[in-house]
Amino acid sequence: MVKISQVRIRPLVLPLKLPYHWSYGIRESFAVNLIEIEADNGMVGIGECTVAPDQAGTAAILRRLTSHLVGQSPYDVAPLIARIFHQDYLGHGANIMRAANQMFSGVDMAMWDLQGKLAGLPVHRLLGGAHRQAVGYFYFLQGETTEELARDAAAGRARGERVFYLKVGRGEKLDLEITAAVRREIGDARLRLDANEGWSVHDAINMCRKLDKFEIEFIEQPTVSWSIPAMAHVRQAVGIPIVADQAAFTLYDVYEICRQRAADMICIGPREIGGIQPMLKAAAVAEAAGLKICIHSSFTTGITTCAEHHIALAIPNLDDGNQIMWQLVQKDIVASPDLDPKQGWIEALQGAGLGFELDADLVGDGERRFAEAA
Ligand SMILES: [Mg+2]
Numbered sequence: 001m002v003k004i005s006q007v008r009i010r011p012l013v014l015p016l017k018l019p020y021h022w023s024y025g026i027r028e029s030f031a032v033n034l035i036e037i038e039a040d041n042g043m044v045g046i047g048e049c050t051v052a053p054d055q056a057g058t059a060a061i062l063r064r065l066t067s068h069l070v071g072q073s074p075y076d077v078a079p080l081i082a083r084i085f086h087q088d089y090l091g092h093g094a095n096i097m098r099a100a101n102q103m104f105s106g107v108d109m110a111m112w113d114l115q116g117k118l119a120g121l122p123v124h125r126l127l128g129g130a131h132r133q134a135v136g137y138f139y140f141l142q143g144e145t146t147e148e149l150a151r152d153a154a155a156g157r158a159r160g161e162r163v164f165y166l167k168v169g170r171g172e173k174l175d176l177e178i179t180a181a182v183r184r185e186i187g188d189a190r191l192r193l194d195a196n197e198g199w200s201v202h203d204a205i206n207m208c209r210k211l212d213k214f215e216i217e218f219i220e221q222p223t224v225s226w227s228i229p230a231m232a233h234v235r236q237a238v239g240i241p242i243v244a245d246q247a248a249f250t251l252y253d254v255y256e257i258c259r260q261r262a263a264d265m266i267c268i269g270p271r272e273i274g275g276i277q278p279m280l281k282a283a284a285v286a287e288a289a290g291l292k293i294c295i296h297s298s299f300t301t302g303i304t305t306c307a308e309h310h311i312a313l314a315i316p317n318l319d320d321g322n323q324i325m326w327q328l329v330q331k332d333i334v335a336s337p338d339l340d341p342k343q344g345w346i347e348a349l350q351g352a353g354l355g356f357e358l359d360a361d362l363v364g365d366g367e368r369r370f371a372e373a374a
Helices: 055-067 074-092 097-119 146-158 172-186 201-214 228-237 251-259 276-288 302-314 360-373
Strands: 004-022 025-039 044-049 134-136 163-167 190-194 218-220 242-244 265-268 293-295 334-336 345-347
Touching: 004 055, 004 360, 025 055, 025 097, 025 360, 044 097, 044 302, 055 074, 055 097, 074 097, 097 276, 097 302, 134 302, 146 163, 146 172, 163 172, 172 190, 172 201, 201 218, 201 228, 228 242, 228 251, 251 265, 251 276, 265 276, 276 293, 276 302, 293 302, 302 334
Parallel strands: 163 190, 190 218, 218 242, 242 265, 265 293
Antiparallel strands: 004 025, 025 044, 134 345
């Protein structure tokens, strides 16, 4: 039986095409920790995870967590991760499931990539098979000013995009101005807003009243993520559908949101819930509550896009405007396949594992940039 022989953690810094504007400020680059899990037959599974709050610090944590994998079977991903969480987090009194999930997400991803490569099958076939032949994605509007955002909206409309997504929570005047400008440019296409916890309950209710005339499909995470009742309060008071994002990080959050009927859909991704297999559990809880899952994405390369794509194929209750983020990076480290949605759709990936090939030179550039900044 194949065993894991070594694990490499490689911190990367990847500059963006444009500065990224949202309610938390401005970003110029995405940072990821690349995880390579090598089997004793030479096959390598690849994943990546987020680096908050510190890239070198999270790389050190990943090295410690993944040291327990050496000599183990890549097919034991779920019990291995459960055991490591128990020993290295709970055993030290560190009941910080959200932070742990962010680390395990990339480990789980690499383990499934390795399993798929060993089996010669795409990951979605190992998860029970595809419910659909293609996955639908949003068009993420980029820009700082009303003019820049309107120009991007017109470009998206010309590309035949179906679902537009705009960051708000940047102040009432600007929020109303950019929403009006985008609605003018996109005609009757679908428009989703994300306030990223930027509003109080009172602000959110008032903003929803003012935004209603722009035919908003939903507003994502209007209020602070720690309070599921705050989101439920807004949802009961307004007509615009509400979607939970930052409030939904663990399986227990998903259950509580469903139980309190606090959202009309749940936006969650492998980076929050802890990987590919935990996403199936989150989707199952939401399915039982009659809710769809919109795959969440944040600051990723095409590696996470591929993982999210296989999840999206494998869960029954999926939205058709899922999030995708690699396109914001100047040069994505995924060399193939083509991950650019066509009119918002990507066909089912059929390569073994997660189904991507990396550009080794771009990975090297990302490592150099991290080393220079450190
Ligand atoms: Mg969001």
